[in-house]
Amino acid sequence: MQLGEPVLPSSTINLPKPFYNLSSEGGGATSPASAPVDFQEAARTEPHPANGPKKYLAGGVDDMLNEGEGDAFPGTKPAQDARKSSPVLGEDELSGGRRYNLDELASDRYFLSSAQGSSDVANPCSIFPYTGQTGTVYPGSNGSRYPASLHYGSVLPPTGFSSAVCAGRSQFGAGYQFGQGPGCLYPSYPGTSSGIGSMAIPGSGTGPRAQVYLCNRPLWLKFHRHQTEMIITKQGRRMFPFLSFNITGLNLSAHYNVFVEVVLADPNHWRFQGGKWVTCGKADNNMQGNKIYVHPESPNTGAHWMRQEISFGKLKLTNNKGANNNNTQMIVLQSLHKYQPRLHIVEVTEDGVEDMSNESKTQTFTFPENQFIAVTAYQNTDITQLKIDHNPFAKGFRDNYDSMYTAPENDRLTPSPTDSPRSHQIVPGARYAMQPFFQDQFVNNLPQNRFYNGERAVPQTSGLLSPQTEEGAAAATQRWFVGPMQQSGSGKLDLAYEGDYSTGGLLPYGIKPLPLQTSHALGYYPDPAFASMAAGWGSRSTYQRKVATGLPWSPRPSPPGFPEDPLSSKDKAREESSSSSTWLDTPHSLKSMDSVDSGVYSMVCKRRRVSPGSSSTENSPTIKCEDLTADEYNKENPKGMGYYAFYTSS
């Protein structure tokens, strides 16, 4: 089979309520309802009559929200306010690091608007001014059942979204089980002019015009700049960071299936060499296995999907080709290949059957920062450390875990791996109130919240959004959304982000940040960010401790009285995030790799695991803090000196 050739499912699975029928016709992935489509072309030619992209781009937020759906989406109100202060996207604003505060909540919300029909969309670059954007296009297959939306850059519709068996809710686990196509983003994309019909831009007005926010984008960016790695095991390994989205713009009463597909992001085989990822031959494109993970709450109403965060925390990645048959929680990948997760939203009938009467029922969203390389063992120790620092399940590997709990129980905001709160198909209205979408007081609330004892308590926090991100505390509640048309997806994000997002000011995509207060709900890992922010522990404290052994300062203990000090809590949080952001900003391997002898770095980078007993700095390249000078760091982050030292001293 040739690269990019759609792979047909070996068999059709009969399920009570199939959403999609496995197709055996050419390409295998084309459904009668949706032909392959070039969303870019569509964007140029098919402006949405009701929901033009500009509407969203230039203050269209509240237009969007005023379409009768805002009430159902708690996040809409802030968004509405956002429009008032941030009417237009602009690079100047972006580069200036300006943040748009909405609702005085100081929580940023970055969005990519739906771009259909926009001239801006016609030129994706105008919307996503990735520096270094190559615009490379890896054509997809014409067999795409669920073609990607407009992919900015190289990300294009996958081949062979063939599967399609789907059952009703009760069967959901089996739905889409055999999305076996090679699922490549790059393969033979038929061209830019095909498949407009499957665009989710129906003129009926009922068609989906969704915008998707990547909830934990800052965390993804952190990983992405080091080239995210995802462990795959035979039994399946959860992703971390996991995919978590918020969706707006759906029809409140319509039913949708929401699922993630993981497709090859490029045609290369990768290997970690010289401290960096390099291509090594061609990817094996014949990999069979399930590439789709249907959200367990599918199908459900638009109101439901928009009500709260949609997390894919239970999605597992495996290299076990035999895992596709019975385990729809697992997506089968190949080690040392680069993948691109994509979110699909498909309108279905009430009983979960795809509505074949409308071709515009499918929308696909791709976030390039979600790209990762599947590995069976971590290669880049920076990634390892990030995982340890941010994944609550890896808490046991944090060196100074004990010291993190100097605060009283009330202050103990240890992020814990709670299961996804989204365990109900239809969420009772009573639950809404429990999860305010915009939680201005997320910091102040920390002390009061019981993070792990309530079904809804967990998602209120900005879970994965670490205070250590360069985006800082505000970023901790950022959400990023893209309309179905704009996808950056290029895999060139490294270049794009280099020196950009790390500043916390210049935004990737060139999108204007719309600060929205979010309750954030990271369904699964509820609150590491806030935990760290509030209690003053986390990766940074970990390193502080390490540094402290040989340095005059001591690790800063958890902020005393933090919970009882609402006045200072935000400031503290800000400080925390500010300081912590530095360490993330401190370029790890990527920049290091680029600037240091790769061979030397390789020795350092690979299997670099800091231990409390040894000076972590000795293993750390001195090039860790390119983004900030010591002075800058100390100025911005006096409390973070230890961390800075950790990465700079040698």
Add this chain to the structure above:
DNA sequence: CTTTTCACAGTCGCGCGGATGGGA
């Protein structure tokens, strides 16, 4: 030499069952 597999230790949530307390 690279990649994969496996057992391991550590953490924490969930669920169960028992204890406790209040009200009928």
Add this chain to the structure above:
DNA sequence: TCCCATCCGCGCGACTGTGAAAAG
């Protein structure tokens, strides 16, 4: 006394990265 709700502790299981061994 009985019933019900709540609290608490314990054990199990899920999950993590580690590190050594096995496989290619």
